[in-house]
Amino acid sequence: MRHHRPALGFIFVTLVIDILGIGIIVPILPKLVEEFQRGSLTAASHTFGWLAALYSLMQFLFAPLLGSLSDRFGRRPVILLSLLGAGLDYFLLAYAPNLTWFFIGRIIAGITGANFAAAAAYIADVSPPEKRATNYGLMGAAFGLGFIIGPALGGLLGEVSLRLPFIVAGGLTLLNWLYGTLVLPESLTRENRRTFSWKRANPVGALLDLRRYPMVLGLSWSFLFISVAHQVFPSIWVLYTGYRFDWTSKEVGLSLALVGLMAALVQGGLTRVVVPKLGEQRAALLGMGITVLSCVAYGLATQSWMVYTTIVWGALGGLAGPAIQGLVSQQVGPDEQGGVQGSLTSLTSVAGIIGPPIATGLFGYFISSRAPILLPGAAFFCSAVLVVIGMMLAKNAFRKITRPPFKSNNDSDNDHEDKASPATTS
Numbered sequence: 001m002r003h004h005r006p007a008l009g010f011i012f013v014t015l016v017i018d019i020l021g022i023g024i025i026v027p028i029l030p031k032l033v034e035e036f037q038r039g040s041l042t043a044a045s046h047t048f049g050w051l052a053a054l055y056s057l058m059q060f061l062f063a064p065l066l067g068s069l070s071d072r073f074g075r076r077p078v079i080l081l082s083l084l085g086a087g088l089d090y091f092l093l094a095y096a097p098n099l100t101w102f103f104i105g106r107i108i109a110g111i112t113g114a115n116f117a118a119a120a121a122y123i124a125d126v127s128p129p130e131k132r133a134t135n136y137g138l139m140g141a142a143f144g145l146g147f148i149i150g151p152a153l154g155g156l157l158g159e160v161s162l163r164l165p166f167i168v169a170g171g172l173t174l175l176n177w178l179y180g181t182l183v184l185p186e187s188l189t190r191e192n193r194r195t196f197s198w199k200r201a202n203p204v205g206a207l208l209d210l211r212r213y214p215m216v217l218g219l220s221w222s223f224l225f226i227s228v229a230h231q232v233f234p235s236i237w238v239l240y241t242g243y244r245f246d247w248t249s250k251e252v253g254l255s256l257a258l259v260g261l262m263a264a265l266v267q268g269g270l271t272r273v274v275v276p277k278l279g280e281q282r283a284a285l286l287g288m289g290i291t292v293l294s295c296v297a298y299g300l301a302t303q304s305w306m307v308y309t310t311i312v313w314g315a316l317g318g319l320a321g322p323a324i325q326g327l328v329s330q331q332v333g334p335d336e337q338g339g340v341q342g343s344l345t346s347l348t349s350v351a352g353i354i355g356p357p358i359a360t361g362l363f364g365y366f367i368s369s370r371a372p373i374l375l376p377g378a379a380f381f382c383s384a385v386l387v388v389i390g391m392m393l394a395k396n397a398f399r400k401i402t403r404p405p406f407k408s409n410n411d412s413d414n415d416h417e418d419k420a421s422p423a424t425t426s
Helices: 002-024 029-036 041-073 075-094 099-126 129-160 164-183 203-212 214-230 232-245 249-278 280-300 304-330 337-366 378-398
Strands: none
Touching: 002 075, 002 099, 002 129, 002 164, 029 099, 041 075, 041 099, 041 337, 075 099, 075 164, 099 129, 129 164, 129 249, 129 304, 214 232, 214 280, 214 304, 214 337, 214 378, 232 249, 232 304, 232 337, 232 378, 249 280, 249 304, 280 304, 280 378, 304 337, 337 378
């Protein structure tokens, strides 16, 4: 594992910059869209919602494609091309003259942001099975660190110019791409590559392909319910805390920084201790159980200090994601990691499409005069129910775990056609 440490470090930095690039535009994107809409806040709100949905839709469509391409050609070219595209896209957004170009830019951003699949597959390639859940914690830590730096940096740079955050994000991404071309080795050996298939590369086909692994399919449904539940946070956090506690932008920023810090500590550090001791299954169930309790606590909170307290202990719910990904990666062969991780990324994107309307709809309805009862925390309670369903699906999937893990897709039908020959991989 020692010779893989620089590569894991690069993947970590790549994920940090991916999240930082998302976070850096959070404070300024609504204002920039409002400028395009000639100061109309109502029009800007609708446009912003379409931009968010479009980004998630592109990730849904392209994550399996990039994952399957990484199974065929290797992780390195997919990751580096995605970085190059993302870096250039930031500059396109920085100088976009109108909303049409901005929509084009967000389409490209969603496509290149789908490189999470290849990055997750890279981690699986260079990690022994017992270390995968621990190393997947790097993804959570990257999210936390990027989410700490991104919104704060975006807010500061946005005070200078609403376009400046895009230029800085683009420069950082292109520097990381240049560094990666120099240091990132390929992780997928030629004998573990397989031929490209549009059946696996399209999102529907990729998800249906999971049926060959009942345990993976079951955990994928669990992963989807949990991901939809988590959409409550980016969807209504600002609205909810402003309505209930009269939080200012500064207080919202501080709370989000604490969220990112705790995510980095739990998934980047505590995961390495807890998951090996408890095992992936128990760690996953523990994380989901804590998430249920934290959602209920957010919905019932009546004072600001209650929210901050819940952020601290609720971060332990982050144990679930790495544990689930570790379990999934152990059930498929090395030639299928990219495709399977791409499917999981697509599920996250599906959650990003359907989760926000559910959360904002519940919040808006239960604070309106039409609601039978005033219940601002309704969306959090709904998320708690969704995670409970995810727990039930996960427990059922655990009964189907295959030991030892599958070696490759040679064990399934027509797999001799899927496997790339040495001649075709040259």
